[in-house]
Amino acid sequence: MTLLQAASVTATPDPVGLEERYAAHTYHPLPVTLVEGEGSWVTDAEGNRYLDLLSAYSALNFGHRHPRLVAAAQAQLGRLTLTSRAFHNDQLGPFCEELSGLVGLDRVIPMNTGAEAVESAIKAARRWAYDVKGVPADRATIVTAQNCFHGRTTTIIGFSTDPQAQRGFGPFTPGFRPVPFGDVGALEAAIDATTAAVLLEPVQGEAGVIVPPPGYLAAVREVCDRHGVLLIADEIQSGLGRTGRTLACDHDDVVPDVVLLGKALGGGIVPISAVVARREVIDTLEPGSHGSTFGGNPLACAVAREVIDMMVSGEPQQLARERGAQLARRLDVLTSATGEPSRVAAVRTIGLWAGIDLAPGAGTARAASEQLLAHGVLVKDTSDTTIRVAPPLTISAADLDLALDRIVETVGSLG
Numbered sequence: 583m584t585l586l587q588a589a590s591v592t593a594t595p596d597p598v599g600l601e602e603r604y605a606a607h608t609y610h611p612l613p614v615t616l617v618e619g620e621g622s623w624v625t626d627a628e629g630n631r632y633l634d635l636l637s638a639y640s641a642l643n644f645g646h647r648h649p650r651l652v653a654a655a656q657a658q659l660g661r662l663t664l665t666s667r668a669f670h671n672d673q674l675g676p677f678c679e680e681l682s683g684l685v686g687l688d689r690v691i692p693m694n695t696g697a698e699a700v701e702s703a704i705k706a707a708r709r710w711a712y713d714v715k716g717v718p719a720d721r722a723t724i725v726t727a728q729n730c731f732h733g734r735t736t737t738i739i740g741f742s743t744d745p746q747a748q749r750g751f752g753p754f755t756p757g758f759r760p761v762p763f764g765d766v767g768a769l770e771a772a773i774d775a776t777t778a779a780v781l782l783e784p785v786q787g788e789a790g791v792i793v794p795p796p797g798y799l800a801a802v803r804e805v806c807d808r809h810g811v812l813l814i815a816d817e818i819q820s821g822l823g824r825t826g827r828t829l830a831c832d833h834d835d836v837v838p839d840v841v842l843l844g845k846a847l848g849g850g851i852v853p854i855s856a857v858v859a860r861r862e863v864i865d866t867l868e869p870g871s872h873g874s875t876f877g878g879n880p881l882a883c884a885v886a887r888e889v890i891d892m893m894v895s896g897e898p899q900q901l902a903r904e905r906g907a908q909l910a911r912r913l914d915v916l917t918s919a920t921g922e923p924s925r926v927a928a929v930r931t932i933g934l935w936a937g938i939d940l941a942p943g944a945g946t947a948r949a950a951s952e953q954l955l956a957h958g959v960l961v962k963d964t965s966d967t968t969i970r971v972a973p974p975l976t977i978s979a980a981d982l983d984l985a986l987d988r989i990v991e992t993v994g995s996l997g
């Protein structure tokens with residue numbers, strides 16, 4: 583039998599079985615195998631269609647295979663994909679200029695994943711603390727928030743307050759001080775002369791779309807200014823339109839010293855992340871002090887430039903506000919329903935983003951996600967009792983209504 587014949591008689595492939603057998607079991611995916619996506623819709627191997635209301639944790643803010651982003655990727659694939667930073671390429675400079683302009687800060691460290699952007703910001707903030715602020719060597723501290731999520735590297739999980747993220751992975755990097763999120767007094771109390779930075783998600787995504795009290799970010803900005811401490815905003819999930827503004831910090835008119843972007847910056851096509859910061863922070867890094875083989879590659883930069891161009895138009899932000907109002911209006915019935923004991927303890931929304939906390943007796947968020955899957959809607963539990971909803975910002979009003987019909991029906995009759 584030739585190789586070709588062997589290929590043609592191969593039995594139905596079993597991709598999930600292969601994944602079970604050969605991939606590390608670090609995830610517990612919902613039982614659906616996706617083979618195609620377009621806009622807000624994805625299709626499984628049997629041809630069933632689903633509305634994607636997770637959007638790859640907001641990496642798909644512009645939906646699956648957005649035509650403008652695919653065209654930008656294809657054009658760049660035909661020119662140049664990778665140079666390393668040993669040489670210049672013609673996409674990195676324009677990308678950094680355009681991203682600085684979008685965020686309103688001076689300079690960029692181009693990286694690939696969100697965790698790398700966080701790590702890079704920690705390094706830059708420590709450098710700044712020693713070289714500019716004058717913190718004694720190896721004493722710099724960074725104030726963080728409880729229940730934060732900033733990625734999965736060993737340094738980052740060291741200041742996670744989730745035991746599952748930490749168990750068996752120590753020893754951890756010292757120098758981090760987690761404080762309750764939303765409590766500016768606790769944050770200020772954790773600051774001393776060694777403090778380089780405060781690192782926060784303006785809205786805590788993985789924790790269940792936790793929106794801080796009004797004025798919190800502005801108060802944190804004021805505290806940071808008073809103590810000569812950098813404010814680092816991790817906008818990897820909250821940024822690029824998700825909350826109805828370019829950055830979640832824009833809601834409080836707060837300009838951080840350092841902004842971290844990732845996820846949607848790659849248009850759902852390529853991984854690309856960035857530290858965007860004030861000149862005085864980034865300029866503490868000299869050649870040899872930091873780097874990445876793929877960081878700043880022309881393919882990722884070309885896609886990200888198209889993303890930035892879309893953000894500059896203001897359309898994704900506008901869509902997030904319009905669809906977000908629709909989302910909030912429709913989810914309202916879940917907590918305001920009279921009669922039946924409510925299946926929902928709380929709903930939080932900001933922009934086109936929601937966290938739905940199930941009430942005791944309504945079962946787990948995992949079980950609810952599985953029921954929604956059976957009804958053609960993809961969402962994911964983000965804790966035992968919280969479902970996160972984050973549709974593509976490009977979802978149509980009709981498709982969003984369709985998905986919300988299913989969510990309201992399913993969640994309303996849980997337990």
Ligand SMILES: *Cc1c(COP(=O)(O)O)cnc(C)c1O
Pocket residue numbers: 639694695696697698700731732733734783787788816817818819820844845
């Ligand atoms: C997803 C996420 C990260 C980590 O991004 P990766 O690309 O998975 O490394 C960091 N911060 C926040 C707020 C995130 O949501």
